[in-house]
Amino acid sequence: MKRRLSIVSASAALLLAVSSASPTLALDESERLWLVGSGAFADGLYPLARRVLERFVADHPRDPHVPDAVLLLGKARLNVGDAAAALESFRLAQSFMPPPGQRLEAELWEGEALLRLKRFAEARGAYDQILRTDATSPLAADALYGSGLAELELKRPEAAATAFRDLLQTWPEHRMAPSAAFSLATALVELKRFSEALPLLETFAAKYPGHKHVPSAQYLLGVTRVQMGDRRAGVADLRAFVEKYPTHDLAQSARRLAADTLVRFGDREELQETYKTLIAQTPPTPEALYDAASLAGRLGRTKDQEAAWRKVVAEFPGHPLGRRAALDLSTLAFKRKDWKESASLARAAGESEEDAVKAEGWLQAGEAELKLKRFPAAAKAFEAAVAVKSAEAAVRYRAFAGLGLAREEQKEWKAALTAYEAASRTPDAALRDWAHQRVAAMKSRLSNAPPKPKAGSGS
Numbered sequence: 001m002k003r004r005l006s007i008v009s010a011s012a013a014l015l016l017a018v019s020s021a022s023p024t025l026a027l028d029e030s031e032r033l034w035l036v037g038s039g040a041f042a043d044g045l046y047p048l049a050r051r052v053l054e055r056f057v058a059d060h061p062r063d064p065h066v067p068d069a070v071l072l073l074g075k076a077r078l079n080v081g082d083a084a085a086a087l088e089s090f091r092l093a094q095s096f097m098p099p100p101g102q103r104l105e106a107e108l109w110e111g112e113a114l115l116r117l118k119r120f121a122e123a124r125g126a127y128d129q130i131l132r133t134d135a136t137s138p139l140a141a142d143a144l145y146g147s148g149l150a151e152l153e154l155k156r157p158e159a160a161a162t163a164f165r166d167l168l169q170t171w172p173e174h175r176m177a178p179s180a181a182f183s184l185a186t187a188l189v190e191l192k193r194f195s196e197a198l199p200l201l202e203t204f205a206a207k208y209p210g211h212k213h214v215p216s217a218q219y220l221l222g223v224t225r226v227q228m229g230d231r232r233a234g235v236a237d238l239r240a241f242v243e244k245y246p247t248h249d250l251a252q253s254a255r256r257l258a259a260d261t262l263v264r265f266g267d268r269e270e271l272q273e274t275y276k277t278l279i280a281q282t283p284p285t286p287e288a289l290y291d292a293a294s295l296a297g298r299l300g301r302t303k304d305q306e307a308a309w310r311k312v313v314a315e316f317p318g319h320p321l322g323r324r325a326a327l328d329l330s331t332l333a334f335k336r337k338d339w340k341e342s343a344s345l346a347r348a349a350g351e352s353e354e355d356a357v358k359a360e361g362w363l364q365a366g367e368a369e370l371k372l373k374r375f376p377a378a379a380k381a382f383e384a385a386v387a388v389k390s391a392e393a394a395v396r397y398r399a400f401a402g403l404g405l406a407r408e409e410q411k412e413w414k415a416a417l418t419a420y421e422a423a424s425r426t427p428d429a430a431l432r433d434w435a436h437q438r439v440a441a442m443k444s445r446l447s448n449a450p451p452k453p454k455a456g457s458g459s
Contacts, residue, residue, distance in 0.1 A: 030060040046079040067100035083116035124150035161187040178208040259291035323352035343368035359391030379406035397426035417442035
C-alpha cells in the first residue's frame with residue numbers, strides 16, 4: 001500500500017508539473033489524469049483526488065471517462081467536507097446518458113449531500129424519488145435509511161420510525177440494519193413509545209457487537225428504563241455507561257439524569273452512596289460537584305450542600321454550573337442577611353450565558369444592593385435583569401418593582417413612575433396592588449413638584 005501511494009503521489013506531481021506538452025504527450029495526459037485521480041480516491045487521498053479530477057474534467061470534457069470522473073469528484077468533494085460542490089457534481093452526473101455508476105447512484109449521493117447541507121426536506125425528496133423509481137433497487141435500503149434520517153431531522157419521528165422499521169423488515173441483514181435499529185429506537189423514544197424501544201435497546205449490543213452506536217444505545221436504554229418507571233435499573237445502566245465511556249459526548253447527560261433521578265426518587269441509602277461517589281470524583285467536574293450539592297440538599301445536609309456549591313464556584317467560576325452555584329449561594333447569603341456576599345455572588349451569576357440564571361442573578365444583586373442602600377448599583381442591576389428578554393415574567397416584574405424603588409430613593413420620580421407602571425402589569429395580585437400604590441404616589445410627587453426654573457431667569 002505504501003508503495004502504491006508513493007507511485008500515485010509521484011505520478012500526480014509529474015502530471016501537475018507539466019505546463020505544456022507535445023501533441024503526442026497530450027494524447028496520454030487525459031488517461032494519466034484519470035488513472036491518478038481515480039487511484040488517489042481509491043487510496044483515500046481525497047484532497048489529491050479532488051484536485052486531479054477537477055483538472056481532468058475541466059481540461060478534457062470530451063473524454064469518455066468524464067461521467068465516471070464527475071461522480072467520483074462528487075464523492076471526493078463530500079469526503080473533504082465540501083457538500084455544496086459535491087451536490088453540483090452529483091446533479092451534473094445525472095445529466096449524462098447513461099448516468100455513471102450504479103443505476104440511481106448519483107441520486108442517492110445527491111440525497112447524502114443535501115443531508116450534509118441540512119436541507120432535510122430536499123434530501124427526503126431525493127431519497128423518496130429513488131424509492132418511487134425502483135423500490136427493488138440494490139440502493140433502495142440506503143435510500144430508505146436516508147429518508148428516515150431526514151424525517152428525524154424534520155421532527156417527524158412517526159414517519160422516521162416507519163422508514164426504519166420497513167428497512168429492518170425487508171433487509172434485516174443489510175449493512176445499514178444496525179444503524180436503522182438504533183435510529184428506530186431513537187424515534188420511538190422521541191414518540192414516548194418506550195415499551196417498543198426497550199427490546200431494540202436491550203438486544204442491541206449483543207446483536208451488533210462493536211457497532212459505533214453501542215455506547216449510545218446503552219445510554220438510551222438507561223433513559224428508556226427511567227422513563228418507564230424502572231428507575232433502579234435505568235440508573236444502573238447510566239452508571240455503567242459512564243464508567244465504560246467516561247469521555248463520551250453523552251457522559252455528562254448520563255451523570256445528570258442519574259443524579260436527578262436519584263434526587264427525585266432514590267431512597268436515603270442510594271442518595272448517600274451516590275453523594276460519596278460524586279464528591280470524591282477525581283478529577284472533579286462541575287457536573288459531579290453540582291449534583292453532589294443537590295443530593296446533599298435532599299439528604300438535609302445543608303452544610304455539605306453549601307460546601308459543594310462553593311467548590312463549584314471556586315474551581316469552575318466561568319462554567320454554567322459555576323454561575324448557577326453562585327446564584328444558589330447568593331440566595332443563602334441573602335437569607336442570612338449577608339447583603340455584601342449576596343450581591344457579589346449574584347453579580348457573578350449575572351454573567352451566566354443562561355438567560356434564566358442571568359436574569360435571576362441580576363435581580364438578586366439589585367435586591368441585595370437595595371438592602372445596602374447602594375441605589376445607583378441597585379438600579380443598574382435591575383436594568384440588567386429587565387434587559388434579559390427571555391427571562392421569566394415573574395423575574396422581570398420584580399425587577400421593574402425594584403428599579404422603581406431604586407429610582408424613588410434617588411428622587412428620580414419620573415423614572416420611578418415608568419418602572420412602577422411596568423411592574424403594575426404583573427399577574428401577581430399582591431405585587432400589582434403595591435405597584436399601583438407606588439404609581440399613585442409618584443404621580444402625586446410629580447404634580448406637586450415645584451416647576452423647574454427657566455434657563456436664563458436668574459433664579
